[in-house]
Every structure is written in C-alpha cells, then in structure tokens.
Amino acid sequence: MKFRIIDDLTVFLDTIVPEKYLSKLQEFLLSGSIFTEASKVLVILVIFILASEIVLALILRILNLPVSVLIFPFFIIPGLFTYVIVQQERRAQEIEKSAPDFLRQLSSMLQVGLSFENAMEDMSQYGEGPLYDEMRRTIIEIRMGRNFEDAWRAMAKRLKSKELERIFGIILDGRKSGSSISAVLSDVSDDLRDLMALKRERKSTVMMPIMFLLISAVIATPFAIGMVGVYSSFMQSYGMASEIILAAPIAGEIYLIIHSVLVSFIISIIMYGEFKKGMKFALPLAASSFGIFYVISTFGGTLIIGGF
Structure with a gap:
C-alpha cells in the first residue's frame, strides 16, 4: 500500500509518454541490467528529486547555503546514465570472454x-550468463514466428560488440551458403579468442593515458577553474570587479563542458578507435567535472579563509 502512489503515477506516465520513447528507455535500462519498468524508473527519479529538493531547501534555510545547491539532486540522472554505461561495458566484456568457448561447444x-x-536450444538450457540469456531470447523469438536470420542478427546487435556482430554475420553467411557450420564455428572461435587476447593487451597499454585524461577532466581542470571562480568572488567582494573578472566564471564553465566532451571523444578514440562512442562518456564526465567545479567555486573561498 505504501508504494501505491508510485504505481498510480507509473500508470499515469504510461498514458502520457509515447510508447516508442518508453520502449527505447526500457531497452537502455535492460542493457544495464535494470529490469524495472521504464515508466516506474522515471517516477522514482522524479520523486527522489522532489524529496531531495525539499530536504535541501530546509537545510539551505537553516545553514544559509547558496540556492545553487538545489542543482545537486539532478545529478542522479547522469549518475544513472553512468551506471548503465558501466554495466553495458561489463556485460559486453563478459559476453566477449565467454563467446569463444560458447562457439567451440x-x-x-x-x-x-x-x-x-537444436544445438542452440540445448546450449541455452544449461549455460549461464548474458550470452546464454540472449540465446534464450532468440530461441523464443524464433518459436514465436520470427525469421531465423532476423532473430540471429538482432541478437548480434544486442550484444553491443562489433567483433561479435561481425563473427555472427560470418556464421550466418556460412549457414546460408551451405558450408560446414561446425568448421566455421571452430575457426571463428579460434579467431575470436586471438582477437580478444589482442584487445586485452591493447587495453592494458592504453590505461595510463586514459587515467591521465580522466584525472585532467574530473579533478585537475575543474579544480583550477573553480579557483578562478573563487578569485573572481574574492575580487568582487572588495569592489574590484571588472568585465574580465565577471566573465571569468562563465567562460570557465563553458570551457569545462567543452573540455569534458573533447576528453570523452579522445578516450573513445583510444579505447575503441572511433569517436562516436565518446558521447556515452560526455555526460558523466561533464556532470562530474561540473560538480567538482561547483564545490570548489562555491565553498573554496570559505575553506581557504577558514584555514587561515
């Protein structure tokens, strides 16, 4: 009964939000191992933000904090996005790790x-993990009347791995051409195992520059620009404001966002060899860096003065 309001709001949201948007959000959440209804997730987010805003408003009134702290509850949105992205990466890694043995079996x-x-069905009954879950889903789709080729290609796309999508395409082409599928599976299994080994080796060699970029985007740059904001506030408090001093914090915020987006693209190029995937890093990096910047620019002056 105590969650009745969530259920009622979920039903209401289902009626006003177009189904295609909820379906896309649901697919996104499922890819991050979040099995709650998309509309219910939205309702929970709204309730959390509203409740947090009320609590922060009371704390703000008691402690005389700046009104801008009310922005913090909204960071739950990029936080959820980041969680799903991390889960997607873990899921893709687990699938790629188990795929060679799966193909060999x-x-x-x-x-x-x-x-x-029949081999697919038998494998899906006893295997565990996301790859076998996708196989079970594919078998169900085929039983419901979906074309085998369409179901197979759809599964390959859901795996979120270009390597597996390419290899599954090779398997499908071999099946259509009448080749020995067992030989094809054996060959692509060996190729995939070697490819995954090279991928792990490449990933280990690029971790250091990626860590450097992350530290630069999330800690160093926000801290430096935040201190510019502290200096600007300090000068304004002494009546020494100028156009440059007034514009510095705004320019810093714009630079911070641009820097975060560029870093996300660079990380994507280093990790995946393409910049498109950088979009999924842009929001978490921008939110994290802006959060650090806000804390430094808002409370840095008080901490420095208090330290002296």
Whole structure:
C-alpha cells in the first residue's frame, strides 16, 4: 500500500509518454541490467528529486547555503546514465570472454549430428550468463514466428560488440551458403579468442593515458577553474570587479563542458578507435567535472579563509 502512489503515477506516465520513447528507455535500462519498468524508473527519479529538493531547501534555510545547491539532486540522472554505461561495458566484456568457448561447444554439438537450432536450444538450457540469456531470447523469438536470420542478427546487435556482430554475420553467411557450420564455428572461435587476447593487451597499454585524461577532466581542470571562480568572488567582494573578472566564471564553465566532451571523444578514440562512442562518456564526465567545479567555486573561498 505504501508504494501505491508510485504505481498510480507509473500508470499515469504510461498514458502520457509515447510508447516508442518508453520502449527505447526500457531497452537502455535492460542493457544495464535494470529490469524495472521504464515508466516506474522515471517516477522514482522524479520523486527522489522532489524529496531531495525539499530536504535541501530546509537545510539551505537553516545553514544559509547558496540556492545553487538545489542543482545537486539532478545529478542522479547522469549518475544513472553512468551506471548503465558501466554495466553495458561489463556485460559486453563478459559476453566477449565467454563467446569463444560458447562457439567451440556449439561446433562440437553440430559435429555429433544436432541441427543448428537444436544445438542452440540445448546450449541455452544449461549455460549461464548474458550470452546464454540472449540465446534464450532468440530461441523464443524464433518459436514465436520470427525469421531465423532476423532473430540471429538482432541478437548480434544486442550484444553491443562489433567483433561479435561481425563473427555472427560470418556464421550466418556460412549457414546460408551451405558450408560446414561446425568448421566455421571452430575457426571463428579460434579467431575470436586471438582477437580478444589482442584487445586485452591493447587495453592494458592504453590505461595510463586514459587515467591521465580522466584525472585532467574530473579533478585537475575543474579544480583550477573553480579557483578562478573563487578569485573572481574574492575580487568582487572588495569592489574590484571588472568585465574580465565577471566573465571569468562563465567562460570557465563553458570551457569545462567543452573540455569534458573533447576528453570523452579522445578516450573513445583510444579505447575503441572511433569517436562516436565518446558521447556515452560526455555526460558523466561533464556532470562530474561540473560538480567538482561547483564545490570548489562555491565553498573554496570559505575553506581557504577558514584555514587561515
């Protein structure tokens, strides 16, 4: 009963938000292992933000904090986005790690005389992990009448791995051409294992520059620009404001956002060899850096003066 309001608001949200947007959000949440309804997640976010705003407003009134602290509850949105992105990365890594053994076992089952569909079904019944979950979903879709090729390609796209999508395409082409699928599976399994080893080696070699970029984007740059804001406030308090001093904090905020976006693109190029995936890093980096900047620029002066 105590969560009845959430259920009622969820039903209301389902009626006013177009289904296509809720479906996209649901797919995004599912990719991050969040199995709650998309509309219910939105309701919980709204309630959390409103409740946090009320609590912060009371604290603000008691402690005489700046009104701008009311922005902090909204950081739950990039926080949720970051969580889903991290879960997607972990899921993709787990799938890529288990894929070579999965393909090898599938090849062995074909060699003993099972059909491709029966081998898939048997594998899905006993395996555990996201790859086997996707296989079970694919089998259900095929049973419901979806074309095998469409279901297979859809599964490959859901895996969120270009390497697996390419290899699954090779397997499908081999099946259509009448080639020995067991031999194809065995070959691509070995190729994928070697590819994953190279990918892990490459990832280990680029971690140092990535860490440097993250420290620069999340700590060093926000701290430096935040101190510019502290200096600007200090000068204004003594009546020494000028156009440059007044414009410095705003210019710093703009630079901070641009810097975060550029760093996210650079990280994407280093990790994946393309800049498009940098968009998923841009929001978390921008939110984190802006949070550090806000804390430094708002409370840095008080801390420095208090220290002396």
